[in-house]
Structure formats: structure tokens, C-alpha cells
Amino acid sequence: MESKRQQKFAGVIQEELAQIFRKEGSAYLPNTLVTITRVRVSPDLAIAKVYLSFLNSPNTSLAVNTVNAHAGEIRYKLGARIRHQVRVIPELSFFVDDTNEYVERMDQLFDKIAKERKDQED
Template sequence: MESKRQQKFASLLQQDLAAVFQRDLPHLFPGLPPGISTIRVSPDLGVARVYLSSLLANTGPALLELVRDNSKEIRQALAKRIRQQVRIIPELVFFLDDSAEYAAHMDAVLGKLDIPAETPEDTTDPKTDDKGPAARPKLFADEDE
């Protein structure tokens, strides 16, 4: 579980890194810049794991490769933005966030399940039968009925 300090730092990184992608380095990304879904920061604030999401599903791996190739330039642009606020500029490690694809896959799997509807006969209480309520089970051998 992340501490408050890690969460605040991750939030700061997410805002400034998004600004770097959109304003400082738009020439690196033809079309839409990558979205940042989540940032996880190590306890010493030295490493930030950045999860990128792409609106176009088929460009994900190419986008990740492009970002990884230019990670030094991205880190320098980020450093210019946050150098007055932090002591250490974290090392950025980029990953592709596939949670949306996974959710779509699970939705498709659950949609394919053939679950029969419940019939009225199945709704009877197993504790009772046609004769009335079931007898209470004996807990002890000397218990009277």
C-alpha cells in the first residue's frame, strides 16, 4: 500500500508528465499523445512506474516503444517542470496499461456463458417438503423429540 507521500508525488508526476506529453514534446507523438492511466512510485521516490494507455488499441506496442526510445528526453522535460518541487527526479519506467482490454475480454467471456434461467420448481425451500417444515435435527443423544 502506498503512503500519502507516494500518492501525492505520483499525482504531481501524473499532472506534469501529461503536460510534458501534450505541451513540451508533441513532436514526438504523431496524432494523439499517450494517456497516463496510473503512476506507481517506489518508497524512496527514485523510480516511477508509468502506465500508459492508448485510445487506439492497435498502436499500443508501437507507442510504448516510441516512449521508451525517448525516455531520456521525456525525463529531462519533466525535470525542467518539477525541479523546484522535488529533490530527486525519478527514473521513469514505462508500461502499457492493458486493463481496458482485459475488462473487454472478461465481458466477452461472461457474455458467452450459458446460464439457464431459474425455474419455479428450483425455488422451493429444501428445509421444507410437501408435508410441512422439516424436523429439527437432534444435537444430543438424550434430547427428547
């Protein structure tokens, strides 16, 4: 379970990264909208796992690899924004947030189960 400190720090990182991607995201991924869905921070605040969702991206794994390739540059820009608020700028690791795909898959399974029950009742 994350502490209040971790949650607050994760919120700051999420807001600042969202602004970075909104203003400069087209340099990394042209014609792609990047959304930061969640940030998880280690207890020592040195590592941040950033979960991203992509819109208009045909290949999400390629998109996240591209963002990870620019992680140092993004970290530098993040540091310039939050340097007066924190002691350590965390190492950033980017991951694909597949929550929406999971929800869709579960909905399909529930629909299939409901249909099978209905067919059995008839």
C-alpha cells in the same frame, strides 16, 4: 501499499507528464493521443512506473517502445517542471495499461457464461 507521500508524488508526476504529452507528445508519436492512466512510485521516490493508454495507435507495443526510447528526454522535461518541488527526479519506465482490454475480455466471458446458462435453462 503506497504511502500518502508516494501517492502525492505520483499525482504530481502524472499531472506534469500529462501536460508534457499534451503539448509535445506529437513529436514522439504523431497522430496519437497518449493518456497517463496510473503512476506508481518506489518508496524512495527514485523510480516511477508510468502506465500509458494510446488512442489512434495501431501498435501499442511499438508506441510504448518509442516513448521508452525518449524516456531520458521526457525525464529532463519533467525535471525542468518539478525541480523546485522535489529533491530527486525519478527514473521513468513506461508500460502499456491494458486495463480496458482486460475489462472487455472479462465482459465477453461473462456474456458467454450468461448465454450458456440461458441456453441450459431453455
